[in-house]
């Protein structure tokens with residue numbers, strides 16, 4: 001296709017502002033998918049994404065559109081993940097296109113992810129067309145939201161397109177805006193091949209599928225190609241465009257977006273952001289800005305039933321084949337036995353993987369406290385990464401320790417501002433900025449990532465009744481006074497509950513932790529001391545008293561069904577317990593104990 005007839009774009013939006021619905025309407029109104037094949041949220045393919053209403057992996061669709069000027073255009077939409085954990089994927093897919101539609105819900109206005117994503121788009125040099133969605137809603141205030149886009153983002157919104165993605169109103173205007181307001185791609189057909197690896201995934205029938213954007217040169221079926229990062233060479237078996245199902249095509253020229261298969265064994269062999277060229281007469285210089293996605297949150301995953309270990313290994317290996325940003329290695333814990341130490345891009349990523357292991361592979365798991373990666377500066381001059389608090393060496397060997405910090409941006413209605421500031425302050429935050437976007441406050445905080453990984457997002461939602469939006473980027477490492485806190489149950493250390501805490505907050509965290517555990521651990525026939533300790537020093541202690549014989553004793557009177565229920569509940573609970581020395585600890589204790597209220 002001629003460059004002047006191609007438009008490549010992405011849609012940036014805060015979650016729930018209507019990105020998927022708009023994508024559906026664009027696909028449907030151009031006849032890309034026949035009405036009878038149309039189902040909602042066409043681009044969000046994984047079940048878990050649908051359930052949670054989030055898009056995890058980038059996906060794309062090629063749309064043919066005859067514009068009002070009578071010309072035929074090819075529109076390539078790349079859908080980007082909407083969540084903070086996948087910021088790297090977002091910024092890569094943005095570099096594969098020239099423009100963005102900025103969707104803002106006209107009844108809500110600009111939110112934290114609107115800003116984060118629009119900054120990615122601006123960084124990538126995009127032309128941006130503002131689109132106000134949900135104007136069918138009585139609460140829609142297009143004029144106010146236009147003014148907000150101009151104030152907060154500094155983008156001219158006078159020509160914003162007003163639409164209802166739900167009813168279809170304004171969709172033709174969006175298509176015309178794409179053609180006339182977004183630039184055509186540039187590229188040189190005669191230059192050596194340079195294609196950006198935008199995304200890759202595992203397809204059970206085809207194997208690894210790689211999505212590419214050709215920058216220069218031509219990519220043909222049968223070509224021998226080389227990945228410039230890994231130097232691996234493959235030959236292209238299939239070349240296709242997505243409509244959104246695969247349709248074979250003989251070649252992709254500059255500006256075009258498509259997918260290839262090349263007998264690549266695992267998704268790990270492909271690196272998002274890598275440059276693909278031809279093996280012979282290839283490009284000598286790769287596209288700029290490649291950096292591999294790094295896991296930032298680690299936790300241990302252990303089977304509740306030790307007999308499930310091999311199944312867990314199989315399941316983790318399968319998932320890892322399809323997700324290069326997920327890392328794992330075997331781990332043994334004195335308390336939990338054999339399991340895996342896994343690394344994730346963030347908490348959502350962790351939750352998604354854990355859910356899939358439990359649901360798709362039917363394995364009950366114990367998840368240990370999520371931990372960030374600390375830098376240990378040892379007395380002997382070496383520097384180590386610490387992924388697991390349980391591995392923290394003796395303090396006398398450590399000179400100092402650095403932890404990752406983030407820049408968090410929170411948008412919140414004025415009336416909840418006080419609660420948000422308090423929450424950030426409680427989490428060792430340092431306020432960096434406070435400004436207003438209409439009636440909403442925009443706060444920027446410098447926070448330790450380790451204070452955010454457990455339950456920050458949940459707390460933020462609950463103190464603001466769901467009205468706050470949140471986004472973050474990792475900014476770097478900084479020294480602080482962190483210590484390892486251990487938990488002892490019945491005088492035995494439970495390594496899975498070890499955590500790194502700030503010295504000044506250790507006592508408070510220790511106290512909260514033992515109080516929680518006292519409620520979470522069922523009573524036994526004997527007294528159980530529960531302690532938190534730093535080094536050899538106990539900083540908090542509770543005692544769980546011994547059990548009375550009859551578990552149903554507290555059901556006064558003789559309600560038989562109630563007694564039965566209680567017994568059944570105990571039995572079900574039992575299955576999900578692990579023994580530590582003589583004590584049974586229920587699975588949920590490991591996560592619940594770490595949450596702070």
Ligand code: GDP
Nearest residue numbers: 013015016017018019020021133134164165166
């Ligand atoms: P995404 O998270 O940005 O992909 O948002 P979705 O496309 O999944 O939309 C979120 C919710 O808003 C869904 O319940 C949609 O049905 C609804 N929605 C999307 N567009 C409109 C619209 O124009 N009007 C109304 N009233 N609801 C909409």
Ligand code: MG
Nearest residue numbers: 020053054055
């Ligand atoms: Mg969506």
